[in-house]
Amino acid sequence: MNGELRETFTNFIYQAKRNAKGEIDGILFVIYDVTDQVLAKQRMEQALRARDEFLSIASHKLKTPLTSIQLQTQMAKRNIEKNRETAFEPARVVKLIDQTDHSLRRLTRLVDDMLDISRITTGKLTFHRETLDLLALVREVVGNLLTNAIRYGEGSPIKISVKNQADRAVLIVQDAGPGIAQENQDRIFERFERATPASSISGLGLGLSISREIVNRHSGTLFLKSSPGAGASFLVDLPLNATDMP
Structure with missing residues (x-):
């Protein structure tokens, strides 16, 4: 093909x-x-x-x-x-x-x-939609992403940044850990899935799945940029205006 x-x-x-x-x-x-x-x-x-x-x-x-x-x-x-x-x-x-x-x-x-x-x-x-502060909206998502970075970042520094891009907010949680192979990048957003064996990492393997669902319900996207040895960056893209939401 x-x-x-x-x-x-x-x-x-x-x-x-x-x-x-x-x-x-x-x-x-x-x-x-x-x-x-x-x-x-x-x-x-x-x-x-x-x-x-x-x-x-x-x-x-x-x-x-x-x-x-x-x-x-x-x-x-x-x-x-x-x-x-x-x-x-x-x-x-x-x-x-x-x-x-x-x-x-x-x-x-x-x-x-x-x-x-x-x-x-x-x-x-x-979900009941209402106007609220961006911090309140992403609090649980950021908490899950930070927890994930702490668990898998192997003690590397964690960088958090927020950007305003054309009426959208882009939040980035980045670590300098071992990174995630391409074949695992979609899988880790599934329920119960992990990037590493369960015996070495705590948690239930639900945080990323829940976070993506929350972001999706608010007309946003949660995606990953990573490669082995280059750390991982989780990006949350959300609309700032209610009119941008269907």
Whole structure:
């Protein structure tokens, strides 16, 4: 196709070709192009692997704050049952409450991410448009992009910039990390996907998917510019005027 090489998959059947005397004088081949079916199967298998990996990660991430809360409450209970005076010291009580609150907020963020992606998938996430400050609009998106840069940037400096281009705002979050290969650049915006193995990076793999959906719902685009060894730049392009939104 236009001189472009592409990978194809075929299946075939064959049978002997006989002449009028019943003698074999050739072989008949029928070849079928099964590329679409094979690629569809590969995509399905990849989606299933990503789902199973996500479930494994999610169960661990949800269990961690729950375990922390459980240990804190068990310790407090033992101290109270033994009538230890230190159990009621204001400083100790405040510390326990702070630790529990931290674990609960962490748990809430994880659950909120999962609920958001579930609503997006089922079409139940609704948006009510209104005039608001750009910072308020992109707060969650910027938070997700910064978290992503911190996780994958390998400690490299992170640069944030905003430009005004023809009634549109372009926000750029850039790191100087290892970069992302071309073949992974579309995939990382899918649910549960990561640019690196899950064992080495925290998180559920939902942030970029949620961020792109938020930006898309506001008539914007979120895209990536990167190459291996050259860092990664995530660009958010949003209209500044409500009239630019359909």
